[in-house]
Amino acid sequence: MSGYSDDHSGHVSGSVKRGGTRRADAQRNRERILQAARDLLHEPGELKLNAVAKACGIGQGTLYRHFPTREDLLSELYRHEVEELVAAAPHLLATHEPLDALAAWFDRVAAYARIKRDVFAAVEAATWQDLSAHSLGPIGDAVELLLAAGRSAGSIRADTEARDVIVLISWLSRLDDAELDARGQRLLSILVDGLRAHRH
Structure with a gap:
């Protein structure tokens, strides 16, 4: 019984941790995107999403998930x-x-x-x-x-x-x-x- 409890607790905490890590990563990506957009906004010409993605080192798919x-x-x-x-x-x-x-x-x-x-x-x-x-x-x-x-x-x-x-x-x-x-x-x-x- 105790072995089951340990395994079950570990599984739950691992899931929570992974979920928390994903959310933290997503938040960091969002902040990086906003900072890159802020930096690029003053440059001449229209702000391009692919330039924002390149500036903050993420894929365009990741950027589009945050900002379609x-x-x-x-x-x-x-x-x-x-x-x-x-x-x-x-x-x-x-x-x-x-x-x-x-x-x-x-x-x-x-x-x-x-x-x-x-x-x-x-x-x-x-x-x-x-x-x-x-x-x-x-x-x-x-x-x-x-x-x-x-x-x-x-x-x-x-x-x-x-x-x-x-x-x-x-x-x-x-x-x-x-x-x-x-x-x-x-x-x-x-x-x-x-x-x-x-x-x-």
Whole structure:
């Protein structure tokens, strides 16, 4: 009886381990695909799935299992960028003063703006409208989290609203790389100064 139990336990744990390994491998492949797509997105010309597969060292079949179409890949890349941007807000607040956290978050916004611009230029209008509609809420929540902390600390103007900031930073995705490099950080620093509470 005990021998049966040992064999049975070993069989189950082995199956679980193999299943877990497969899931971990699949997740690693997915992350590699997204990183390769992110790196290649800025290069001239249309993003090619076979170039993405080659860049991350996987077969095209593996890539297609994760992302059957180019638009699927680009949409997921944008959603991934939004998730990372939103997740950064509470992390930065945990390690910085509110106004400094907002400024550091804006640094990430500049990188996000490049991805947004390039993805939206490459997908169908219906797709980017859907992506934009679904990302506005989470990004607005992240902005409000940062602003609320600054208002409570007295370092950010009491009349600031998340919508104001969203409208202002949305212009970043309309700039090309040269303009972003030349003006992006300066524009964001001006915005931070504009949000700063006036000391009397």
